[in-house]
Amino acid sequence: MATQLTVRKRGLAPPEGRRRSPLARRDAVAGMLFVLPCFALFLVFRFGPAVAGSLLGFFDYQVGGSAKWRGLANFRRLWHDPVFWSALKVTLLYALFAVPTTIAASLGMALLTRRGFRGVRFFRSIFFLPVITSLVLTGAIFRWVFSAGGPWSTVMGWVGLGHTAWLEDTTMVIPALALVGVWSRFGYGMLILLAALQNVPRELEEAATMDGAGPWQRFRYIVFPQLRPALFFLAVIETTMSFQAFDSVYMMTSGGPAHASYTLVFDLYEQGFKYMDFGYSGAIGLALFVMTLVVALIQRLILGRDT
Amino acid sequence: MRHRSAIAATALAVAGALLAGCGGSGDSGSGKSTVTMWTYPVIADDKQNHAYWDEQVAAFEKANPKNDVKVEIFPWANRDEALTTALAGGKGPDVAYLIPDQVPKYAPNIEPFDRYMTPAAKQAYRPAAIQAATVDGKLMDAPLLMSTEPLVCNKKVFDAVGETRYPTTWDELLAMAPEFKAKGYDITTYNGDATGSLNISFYPLLWEAGGDVFSKDGKSVTFDSPAGVKALTFLKKLVDGGYVEKAPITKTSPNIEQTRIAQNKVACSWQHLPGDVQQYWGKENVHVVGQFKDVKQVGYGTVGGLSIFKKAGDKDAAAKWINFVTAKAQMDAYDKKAGFFSPLAGNDLYADDPVMSAMEKTLDQVDVGPLVPKARDVMGVLAPEIQAALIGKKSPEDALRDAAKEAKFMTG
Structure with missing residues (x-):
């Protein structure tokens, strides 16, 4: 009884049987009305198309609007389609290069710009700039950078790695695209990790320093554990982003050479807008969604245990 | 109290305004029918391309006061994405410029042109041009030009x-x-x-x-x-x-x-x-x-033609417009300005130009590519x-x- 009274006094639980005041109800209604436009836009432009796109996977949809039920036929085709499996392999390979490199670059830059020094804000802004630069523009520039005779192949030649145009080489095209992905994404990760680093108590690091811990030990045993939730968040976001790699592929390689950079989203786009096979395109989209979800759950199991 | 009501009313108004923005536009109801045509920089010079179509539209509207024509010129790049999206959203054109490579894909949405083309007009075309415009025995467009790549x-x-x-x-x-x-x-x-x-x-x-x-x-x-x-x-x-x-x-x-x-x-x-x-x-x-x-x-080689979509508001007006711009005089002027060749049999346009004349001689040896979806x-x-x-x-x-x-x- 005493416990119940205490809880009520603190206002942590509503009194039993008591109804919300008209004022609180009006507040709630006003809040909902404010949320309504955004919610409606989300329903119409995000959720609706996503559901419709997924449903398309079960139909043979013609441009004019006629749709014929196909059941699982599109998914059966997907299962046996070598282009789909090749695109999946390319997508996973891209993610394998891009995700760890982006996270490592984000972490490195966050640690470098963590401490206040002269011009730190300028550097943070510069590092964030690629995030807000259009990927189409980025793609056009990097297409030149990686071209035969471009700056990259020239530098590679100087260090004895040959003058190969990476975008025209089946082996090097994915690392080249991943580098562009890292360049355009690390600023975002840096910002997230900088915010997380603000929450790491300075006293802990100072105490460890006094106990004789070196920089690596301080990072490994004090800073890193505190960053786990942010790193988990970044891993999920970056994996999702890399599974959706499209803009740079579209601008720089169009999936080539010889399908070496033909990603799942590029396949989805071509099936839909080039070949007008919207049903099959929808099936690829649904498969991609399931794959992203499964990978996010696995990441949650491995990385997010304590978050 | 009054303050909160005002907030709620404002929120509702904003929501209403935003949702209203999602609605479609209505018909002008002017009594005239409007034919909308999508085409591309077939005449590479943008100014000349616009000038040509403006002239044709003015001449057609003068001869047909009850019909308006709106010609929209799109870039070649991503033209199928634009057309597909518009057709899927019910906002597609009435008429579009298509080549044989595209026709089989759009065939379910195309109104066959057979009944709008007179037998004499059909007879005047090169057989290769008519063959390239035919899918499943139906004429899908009115040929407007031909190209060849020897x-x-x-x-x-x-x-x-x-x-x-x-x-x-x-x-x-x-x-x-x-x-x-x-x-x-x-x-x-x-x-x-x-x-x-x-x-x-x-x-x-x-x-x-x-x-x-x-x-x-x-x-x-x-x-x-x-x-x-x-x-x-x-x-x-x-x-x-x-x-x-x-x-x-x-x-x-x-x-x-x-x-x-x-x-x-x-x-x-x-x-x-x-x-x-x-x-x-x-x-x-x-x-x-x-x-x-x-x-x-x-x-x-290819054959560019004009097709009518099944969802066209006034198919007769669309066909009238197509027949107007594919009449010999108009088509010859267009083909010459664009640097292409006439799809009409024996209609050599470049007798005084040795390069183009040599190209013209190869028109009967062209294949337009597979005509399958x-x-x-x-x-x-x-x-x-x-x-x-x-x-x-x-x-x-x-x-x-x-x-x-x-x-x-x-x-x-």
């Missing part, structure tokens, strides 16, 4: 090498290649860009070798036949011998300025038109050889495999076999 050679390069004969067959081209290579020239070029159309690059070789892309019924692919292997092996010989520039084999949308074609280092090409190269070669150095030959003499899908799997063979990742046989296996999932 082998063209750079006289300047031949003079520099000291060669006076021009190659007309594969064997002749291969035999001349080392001589050109020794003097620092490529005998030809191959643009293998997977985003481009194989109608222009690989298929002419396939047809010349006696092969075809699809079976007669269009239900299976046949490019992996011995003729296909022969065509790809011919290309591979050119690549492996160092007789063609390597970068365009895999490069996406290469700019002509950056290729050896523009540097006057390539002798001949079946993938470039005189109009593409004459600013680099000089018009006097463009020599039109004719369609290239192995066992057959054939090349790519899955034609483009098949290109999507074949083009990367051709690249794989040319860069040495696969043998021609394996590449074509793998492409045929992938194509099977599309053709069923």
Whole structure:
């Protein structure tokens, strides 16, 4: 009884049987009305198309609007389609290069710009700039950078790695695209990790320093554990982003050479807008969604245990 | 209290305003019917293109006061994305400029033109033009222009090498290649860009070798036949011998300025038109050889036409407009301004121009490419495999076999 009274006094639980005041109800209604436009836009432009796109996977949809039920036929085709499996392999390979490199670059830059020094804000802004630069523009520039005779192949030649145009080489095209992905994404990760680093108590690091811990030990045993939730968040976001790699592929390689950079989203786009096979395109989209979800759950199991 | 009511009212108003923005527009209800046509920079000069259509619209509207025409000119790039999205959203045009490569895909949305074209008008066309506009026995558009892509050679390069004969067959081209290579020239070029159309690059070789892309019924692919292997092996010989520039084999949308074609280092090409190269070669150095030959003499060409979509508001007005712009006088003026050829039989437009006149003579040897709905899908799997063979990742046989296996999932 005493416990119940205490809880009520603190206002942590509503009194039993008591109804919300008209004022609180009006507040709630006003809040909902404010949320309504955004919610409606989300329903119409995000959720609706996503559901419709997924449903398309079960139909043979013609441009004019006629749709014929196909059941699982599109998914059966997907299962046996070598282009789909090749695109999946390319997508996973891209993610394998891009995700760890982006996270490592984000972490490195966050640690470098963590401490206040002269011009730190300028550097943070510069590092964030690629995030807000259009990927189409980025793609056009990097297409030149990686071209035969471009700056990259020239530098590679100087260090004895040959003058190969990476975008025209089946082996090097994915690392080249991943580098562009890292360049355009690390600023975002840096910002997230900088915010997380603000929450790491300075006293802990100072105490460890006094106990004789070196920089690596301080990072490994004090800073890193505190960053786990942010790193988990970044891993999920970056994996999702890399599974959706499209803009740079579209601008720089169009999936080539010889399908070496033909990603799942590029396949989805071509099936839909080039070949007008919207049903099959929808099936690829649904498969991609399931794959992203499964990978996010696995990441949650491995990385997010304590978050 | 009043404050909170005001907040709620504001929120509701904002929501209402935003949702209202999602609504469609209504009909003007002016009593006139409007025909909307989508076309592209067929006349490359934007100003001339607009001026031509403005003039045609004014003349048509004067003769037909109850009909308005709105011509919208879109860029070539991503034209299918724009058209598909518009048609799917019910906002597509009434009339659009299409080529045979596109027609089978849009066929379910196209109103057959047979009943709008008089037998005499049909009779006046070249048979190849009508054949290219016909899908499943129905006329899908009114042909407006024709193009042809024969082998063209750079006289300047031949003079520099000291060669006076021009190659007309594969064997002749291969035999001349080392001589050109020794003097620092490529005998030809191959643009293998997977985003481009194989109608222009690989298929002419396939047809010349006696092969075809699809079976007669269009239900299976046949490019992996011995003729296909022969065509790809011919290309591979050119690549492996160092007789063609390597970068365009895999490069996406290469700019002509950056290729050896523009540097006057390539002798001949079946993938470039005189109009593409004459600013680099000089018009006097463009020599039109004719369609290239192995066992057959054939090349790519296309037929651009105007189609009416089934959802057109006033199909009769749309047909009237199409018949107006495809009348001989209008069509001749358009084809000449655009640098294309007339689809009408025996209607030579360029008697006074030796290059264009030579091109015109090849019109009856053109193939517009496969007229089956899955034609483009098949290109999507074949083009990367051709690249794989040319860069040495696969043998021609394996590449074509793998492409045929992938194509099977599309053709069923």
